[in-house]
Amino acid sequence: MSSKIGGSIPVPVKYGTITQSFTVKKSDGGYFSVISGDEILGFSRTMFVPSRYHQGRAMLAHYGLEQGDLVVHSDYGIARFMGIKTLNLNGRRAEFLLLLFADEEKLYVPMEDFFKVSPYVGPRGIAKLSKLGGRKWTNAKLRAKKRAFELAGELVRIYALREVKTRPPFPRNPEWEQILEQTFPYEETPDQRKSIEDVMADLSSNKPMDRLICGDVGFGKTEIAIRAALRVAAAGYQVAVLVPTTVLAAQHYETFTKRLEPFPVKIEMLSRFTTGAKAKRIIDELAEGKIDIIIGTHALLSERVRFRQLGLVIIDEEQWFGVRHKEKLRSLRAEVDVLTLTATPIPRTLYLSLSGVKNISLVDTPPKMRRPIFTQVINWNVNLFSKIIYNELDRGGQVFFVHNRVETIGGIEAILKRAMPDVRIAVAHGQMPERQLEKTILDFRSGKYDLLLSTAIIESGTDMPRVNTIIINRADQFGLAQLYQLRGRVGRSDVQAYAYLVLPPYRSLTPAARKRIRALLEYTELGSGYALATKDLEIRGAGNILGKEQSGFIADVGLHLYSKLLAEAVAELKGQKPPILEPIPFSIDFDAYIPSDYIADTEERLWVYQKVFTAHRIERIDELEREIRDRFGRIPEPTQHLFDFLKARILATRAGFSAVKFNPKWI
Template sequence: MSDYPMRVDLLNRFRSPSEVRETLRGLEDGSVDMVIGTHRLVSGDVRFKDLGLVVVDEEQRFGVAHKEKFKQLFRQVDVLTLSATPIPRTLYMALMGARDMSTIETPPPNRIPVSTTVCAYDERVIRDAIKREMKRGGQVFFLHNRVKTIELMASKIRQLVPEARILIGHGQMDKDDLEVVMHTFVQGEADVLLATTIIETGIDIPNANTILIDRADRFGLADLYQLRGRVGRAGEKAYAILLLPRDMMTVGDARKRIHAIKQYTALGSGFKIAMKDLEIRGAGNLLGTKQSGHISQIGFDLYCQLLKQSVERLKGRKDAPKTETSFKADIVAFSEAAFAKGDPAAFIPAFLPSNWLQETKIRIAAFREISEALTPAAVKNLEKSWRDKFGRIPAPADNLIKIAQIKALAAAEGIASVEIQGQRLMLHRNGDYILMEGRRFPRLQSTTPQGKLAEAITLLLKF
């Protein structure tokens, strides 16, 4: 910001007491235009003259208590949250529309994907990885997240690679000692930095292009992604080696995390990693303190529906029809496989063709959209939206829209089920069938499947 008439200051634990006091005075009287800091910024003694914008970097590092403090402090200001891997609750709030979201998919210039390897703990792997990096003049991060045994691990590495210059860094060190360690490593005066997760964020050392992560099964998916991102920042081929206990097969969520970090190695995979994390850990409690966790008592779809209804009610909007109408017909094939087996003259296809929406996740999202279109207006808007997004709608998808229209029209009249059987249109409401003139089911005149659907819509419009 040197080109602008702005005073930028810093607030963290490495500042002296006098520097901190000067910064606090500047924030209160407005002489400091921008402050960059850690959690220290949400302390009680920090007061702003006219706060207008808050940028929260590495959002996943903040806990619930800090975020509640953010809500109190930053209630009337714009807040921009940055994260390569947002926590499940934050991501879900963005996906459901409670927050605006923008994704950056373009990597920095000359960035190369990191080669990721998962293997059993083996001292030969450790030795070879360190020697290979040293041979090409690079440096190594070795992550060992237990302060009690970090010195023992340093001794092992010295035995494996006697020529390596090793430094130790962790959060329990004196701040001055830690600053010396980091400065020494940045200057290239050491080959291996043996550290805890303090290196997860804020570390940018272009010459460090190999990271070994001990007991990778103990880390979360976002943690592994962030740690892997510490290397490969200067156009050099980088390596991430995830070490697991030899006598232990990863099971459950740990296995899913390790598989995901291996699967998503392309640049800009953070969003996919976060989506996978949401799938594994759940969205948590949107109104409480849990930032992850699955819904245990009700299904996810019902949860979303109840949440949506509550939001609509608070906004003063009329609830959608409570009746959920089922549809059955002996003339409809609801899948590509069923249509392929049947007689094309006797059946009409009603599904989303895979050659129209080729990506599975887009097809699933489209199915969800049509299942949530419960009113005739919603069905009409959905059809328009699909035309805008996907172009011409093929016959199978168009038939699916017509069936959604039939269900929406029936639901508006309190009809619980619609069934087309031969030439009969069977409508069920309040426990009884609706009969024409009290004696028989409504009759369809058309002999073609397409005509029967169109007739059903026409009859329902007359109710």
């Protein structure tokens, strides 16, 4: 190399992956080719490099327990997790979870009982530490179990009623469906593909569909809805897409129209912005069957709207509709196929507990090219704001500036306009007339403005892929769930997104605010942690699915334990085994732990324990074993014993043993 460049000079080297092969013409007329690993191997593989810009772990896949977090021990109640402790018992070294209960009482939980401990997910400020050995926890569990049985009875009854209803299957249109699949501009994620298969299986059966698709904004739920809509429209039936806001209706109308352009399918939109004459024409054509797909707000639920042959209703974010509209939706479910989309996450334990009585598909995997959001803390500095905003505008993007005080938002607008007179600024807040607010957001989305200065009303709403920078003023005054959702407004495409948290001097922040900001800065990867934010969101998601009246019981025992009780009740009523496996008592007489010199970081070690002790399948244990060997090197003997013990426990549980004692020489 040195002879080629004429001497020994420093050459900068960058490590990375080459995804495409290329050829460079040399000065002597020859060619120099670089062949990518993808082409040689026939698939893509990245060695030892964390997949920052690829699939990432799905959000809600696990919780990271931190010292001080509230947890629930299924036998003893609500406690505070105080860390991992290593103890020597009868010559055997083992690690334990240290839990602190009321009156400073401590409980050391062996790692083999990790499945009994789950993070407390419930309304904040309500939970109190349980007293070890007290009757209060037992009574709370009995009350929750009784209510879980009542709810399970209702769910099983509704499921049975739906099972006896029939309708002709919607036949496949192989040619149309193949064209739609091939014109999808992205690679389907595994979850998305599985959800599409679930929906298509529902439509091909002779029973009406009532399925919930749950996944974060931008994870591909709309594409699943489009595939379902085309199948139903191709069979000669009409499709109604119901959304809570005019802005969302406009977004869906744009997406559906673009995706279904190659097909002879007529799509219309009906909302408050539809003029009188046009609205009348649309309503008449719906009744005559001239419109195949109608997208609209609750205007679609009015008595004036009639369909000639409605086959499918797609509902986006049902929880945002009022009680009267929900009643109408409930009656629709008895008549036609219903597909519901939601971005509010539900915990996997609840998903499992409902799997026997509700059809739910989870879309947990982020799209492959989605990048983590670069997040930075800054102080109030108008010159810095100008630089950040102009950088975004220079690359053809738009900016959100969040200021959560309506009374001072006009002052912030004046400051920004004075600093950047050529930037087109729109203002949006909840005290504006609704039509004006919707028009402002639609105008911003269409590119009439460069910057939207708003309160936290943008926390949930439309997908705006051109907005890739957000500045959040006084980020310390938001909850972590709110901050997570606000930051999630950007980074919806393969363009690098930026989030700037504007804070007063660090020393003036409260300890709670510091913790929130630190958590947001730590977890910039897609699908990582967000434990506190996730808890808030999951409570919301559980309420949407189970009903608000369950919240008291969830508060008493925590969402995970309530979900487990519900799963057991549903399984018992249906005469099946519970979907959540509970291992049998299994005592061991040898070292089976993860040494601290193998995984030095306590939090990382706890995460590994949590993963392996909550795995219910031998294949999952094998998968984790390979992953840990890849990340940390050769597995030491005590850790290998741990994997062998866990596999043996799963086999013994499935075989129906009541208990097992295990030592190196005998079982």
